[in-house]
Amino acid sequence: MKTSWWRSRQTSWRLLAGLVVSSGLSLGVSAQTAAPAAAAPAAATKAAAPEAAPAATTAPAPPAGSTAQPGWNVPPKWSDVELKPQYASVPGREMNVLLEDKGQWWRTVRNGPVTFYGGILMLVVPALLLAFFAVKGPFKLHSAPSGRLIERFNSAERMVHWTMALSFVALAVSGLILLFGKYLLLPVFGASVFAWTAQVMKAVHNFIGPLFIFSLAAFFFLYVRDNFFKSHDFIWLSKFGGLLSDKEIPSGRFNGGEKVWFWLSIVVLGIVISASGLILLFPNWDSTRELMAEANLVHGVIAILFMAASLAHIYMGTIGTQGAYQGMREGYVDETWAKEHHEMWYNDVRAGKAVQKPVGAAQPAAGDD
């Protein structure tokens, strides 16, 4: 067995060697004299098919003084081949690409404008909100609370809102640490503690991310019904909700500003941030490095815009408007609050046209209007 294997190996080697020598000879002969047997078929095909000839003539010419044969054995111009997929025996995405030049662009944009202007925005927005609070103070009720309550958000609505809100905060904090922690926390914490923190934050970001996406989808279906734009919303928006005149413009269950927040942030930013996040979350999808770098930039920019917008929303929902936080926390608002901030909705509730109903002391009052 062993000898026969070895013999067959030897024969094939000999055959191979013979082939190499003979083809080498025939090449040499054909190049020199273009006469005998081996070269004849080549010459014949050349004559028969002249369109095959340009392949040889378009081969790159060797540089002056080169000993290379024209068209053969000329080193490639690396810039022509380094970015394109070539051959690699190692399997794996892009293992056969010599050079990926987009990473450098990603690096300059991420470490440059995204970090710099993003950081500025993350400082300017809270500063503006605090300044607004200092000047204007919270939006207070003009009349005394009636003591009668109206249901504003049912338990499903509140649960989904808070799931989304808490996961958003977890994602925002962990994301900010991954982007700015190197500059702000690393010098304070030291390398090991900060690396441990970042490791935890990465895990938080990876595991809370999908929860945020699910809550985003649930939120959309629960809240979309009352978020379609009506004509009065445009009046509300054109007058900034009455911010300048101190007389609040009537609105439905959600005012124009809340509807803009819903469609622009929850829907548009939410979809973009989820899609880009999923690309980054699953390395096993075998995305290209270019796609992941682009997804990372989109994710970062959108996240910063989302956080800036959410700061405004959080301000309006907590310290900015008296009674608003109670509505989302307990699910009930005072009738006076409803009348002053969402007059049309209040009228609908009173008329029994809204899904939300008055509760408690307000219920027998249904007959007194």
Added chain:
Amino acid sequence: MARMKFICDAERCIECNGCATACKNEHEVPWGVNRRRLITVNDGKPGERSMSVACMHCSDAPCMAVCPVDCFYKTEEGVVLHDKDLCIGCGYCFYACPFGAPQFPQAGAFGLRGKMDKCTFCAGGPEENHSKAEFTKYGRNRIAEGKLPACAEMCSTKALLAGDGAVIESIYKTRVQRRGKGDEIWGWAMAYKRGDALASGVKS
């Protein structure tokens, strides 16, 4: 102090994969991690050349710049190394690297990235030289033994050169003069001569 660099002479490389094999053997690199790999351009066509690619230990290393935990450091000889105890496996160095050097062993479901692994120029890591921890995490520290990287030492045609940049560059230039072709050292423009053009006005 010498500035350590790699050159792969494409006029000599025969794509034997000896460098990649030497690397895997020397460092006992886990399956699926390729610190060095071979790429053949114009495969089967005139002008076919092979190139051995690994971390080039860039002067202005993009991996160092984007790492969110700053786990990279540079030795006095210009070798770019990293601390696996700090690495969080985010993959940013992988996005940034032009050579595809950073590798990630899978650490969990959905392709979760483990600690990054890459060519160390056979210079180990931050652990004590020749310690067991250093070998497990980064492989053998041949530089501390006074040796050059295993890939270049193993290269059968001396296509892969590793060592002091000035020395290997002069060896390469002598070869170019003799043969009259292949004068471009592939990868050097990207790794060492990128200059400040790209990073102008932008801090790291």
